[in-house]
Amino acid sequence: MPAHRSLTAAATFTLSGVLAAAISLSSVEPAQGDQTGLRAADPSVLRVGGTYVSVQSTGGGIAVRQASSTAALASAPARQVWSDAHDLGEVWAPEIVRDGGLYHIYFSAGRGAAHRMHVISSDSPDSGYSAETKLALPDDKWAIDGTLLTFNGRRWFVWSGWAGDTNIEQNLYIARMSSPNTPTGERYVISQPRESWERVVGNPYINEAPEAIKDPNGQLHIVYSANGSWSDQYCLADLRLRAGGDPTYVWDWYKSNGCLFGSDRATMMAGWDPTVNVNGPGHHSFVLLDGDINTSPPAGPRFPLMFHAVPKGTPYSWANRFWYTGTFTWWGETTYRRANVPGPNADTGWSLKFFE
Structure with missing residues (x-):
């Protein structure tokens, strides 16, 4: 059994204020995730x-x-639920969300610098979707990989985009939403690809594919993909909002000190091991009930995950990416450190371990 799949944990989990017993991950491990045929x-x-x-x-x-x-x-x-009848261009990374009894699919469409976020909605997951509506994101800049979340009773939209009109780097931004279709107020940067381990492959340097989840203490995490998606350095990293923090204030977010799910040991956070069977895992999906972070963490010690990657031994290219099933677990008492920025230099809380 690969080392990263045979971990045992004497960690204790506090769920809704109730102390749960220590668990052994290897003794309760579900069936191994695998490459799908997709x-x-x-x-x-x-x-x-x-x-x-x-x-x-x-x-x-x-x-x-x-x-x-x-x-x-x-x-x-x-089942095709939407076609590009208006010739918007390339259609990238649709994200399905359930909110208020409706299904909303957010996606980026455009050509080159024209990529913007759009949304379609229906009361059924696989039919009856509306025509697309362009999201009026603040500043109206290049935007991809957007998704809706509700945290502390407020809707938020998080996405990857450019600060200006040139392809220098992709940052992560957040903005308030007054409804699933309506952004309100300003956009706020919450992450930029400035750490050495997320600048191994660039031009541009990339933070993208943000996915939200709430940890056992109720703190918000945005797990995202770093390094170029065209390389096997693609990986997952974590942003953790400090307890009581403001989602719009960049220095209330603490970044993992390396990749948490990747295939290059040199970029992994200390204590996290690289993948054994795949290269460049990234752009994942936490498989949550109704897609709602307020249902997380789900019951049980290991939770379902999907991600894309390239099988080891296969040339790394976009054409060779497959969907994979996997799992993740919460990992307690993990310190993220930083320097030369406002606020405390360290924050300790929950992190995540990912399993192929």
Whole structure:
């Protein structure tokens, strides 16, 4: 068994203020995640009751699949729910969210510097979607990989974008939403690719594919992909909002000191091991009930995950990416450190371990 899959933890978990017993990850480990038959990128998956719903960019539009497990999604029929009738251009990384009883699919469309975020909505996951609406994100700059979340009773939108009109670096931004379709107020940068381990591959340097989740203490995390998606240095890293922090204040966010899920040991955070079976894991999806971070953490010691990667031994290219099933677990008492910035230089709390 690979070392990173045979970890045991004497960590204790505090869930809703109740102290749970220490657990052994190897003794309760579910079936190993695996490569699916779906040669594609950017999985977005949520669970509605006992049904798993995924969305992907395909055929010049967007398709939805439904299955009884994440592993079965690849063989489920893909139902086209939107086509690019208005010739918006490249359609990237659709993200399915459930809010107020409706399904919303956010996606980026455009050509070159024209990429902007759009949304379609329906009361059914795989039919009846509205025509696309362009999101009026503040400053109206290049934007991809956007998703909606609700934290502390407020809606937020987080995405990857440019500060200006040139392709220098991709930052992570957050803005308030007054409704699933309506941004309000300013955009605020919460992460820039400035650490050495997230600048191994650049031109541009990249923070993208943000995915939100709430830890057992109720703190917000944005797990994102770093380094170029065209390289095997692609990896997942974490932003953790300090307890009681302001999501719009960049220095209330603490960044992991390295990749938490990647295939290069040199870029991994100390205590985290590289992947064994895949290269460049990234652009993941926490498979949550209704896609709602307020249902996280789900029950059990290991939680479902989907991500894209390239099988080891295969040339790394966009065309060779597959969807993979995997799992993650919360990892307590983890300190993220920083220097030469406002606020405390260290913050200790929950982090995440990811498993192929």
